[in-house]
Amino acid sequence: MKPRTIAILAGAAAFFGMAAYQSFVTLDNDERGVVERFGNPVRDLLPGLHLKLPFGIERVRRVPAPERSLPMPVGYRLIDEKLGRSPKGPEKEWLTGDSNIVEIKASVLYAIRDPRAYLYGASSVTDLDPYNLEPSSPDFAIRRVAEAALTEIIGSMPVTEVITSGAASIAVEAKARIQEDVDQLGLGVEIVRFQLLDSGPLASVEPAFRAVQDAKAERDQHRNRAETAAGEMVSQARRSAQITLQEARSRAERLVLEAQSEADQFEALQAALGDIDSPATVARRLEMIQELLNVAASIHSMPATAAEPAIFYTDR
Secondary structure, three states: OHHHHHHHHHHHHHHHHHHHHHOOEEEOEEEEEEEEOOOOEEEEEEOOOOOOOOOOOEEEEEEEEOOEEEEEEOOOHHHHHOOOOOOOOHHHEOOOOOOOEEEEEEEEEEEEEOHHHHHHHHHHHOOOOOOOOOOOHHHHHEEEEEEEOOOOOOOOOOOOHHOOOOOHHHHHHHHHHHHHHHHHHHEEEEEEEEEEEEEOOOOOHHHHHHHHHHHHEEEHHHHHHHHHHHHHHHHHHHHHHHHHHHHHHHHHHHHHHHHHHHHHHHHHHHHHHOOOOOOOHHHHHHHHHHHHHHHHOOOOOOOHHHHHHHEEEEEE
């Protein structure tokens, strides 16, 4: 066989071997894929072995499966954290509703539900990174959406609430707002959880901030003590007033009962005497007068002396 023929056959074998090699693609169980033909998506792939056109006519873009949760840092960068570098000021600082600046460190956990929307939905978003600070990818679109939502939420809260009791409410509201925004942008992701990892005042003003917070806490303690003392005094005054009122009511009831009893006695006496001009009543009065006269007639007296006073006595 001539060398030219051998070369042609070898080239053909290499060509078909390369074509065969590039015509197969395998996706793992934790992957999903989208087949692009000359840059345009044509079909979606599930885990397993698949065929595609070789030599760059078709290529497969892989994305994590929906079961995997992916983290996206907010307020810091993973590369900076791994290298031990501090985040830059603008990306970690947020303005609160009372014009204070806080440093926020958070993380967005998301899952890819629609691979095609995830890969191509962010390409139409042009205003999320006007200074081209981030690579053009859906991941950083999610970061920008999270930063915008967090800016709006923090801007409506006082600084004390942000760094103390507001962490739970911030996480819930941020998750809902980010999900709403990524749905409107068509990014094809589901926000699994928003985690507020750290929040606090600027390091340069932290001592002064802590001093102010301590002063406010002491003020609140004094106010609570005063309110407690005032409440006790009011309660005591109400108890005293209740006792006085109860005593007054008891005395009034007793006087009413006594008056009623005297009235009943008078009515009974009047009923017993009957008509004042009746013969029986007149006879009774005469008897009483006679008894008084008899008593007066039986009274004797002994004159007073220098040693004894006058003495009156009766024979009866």
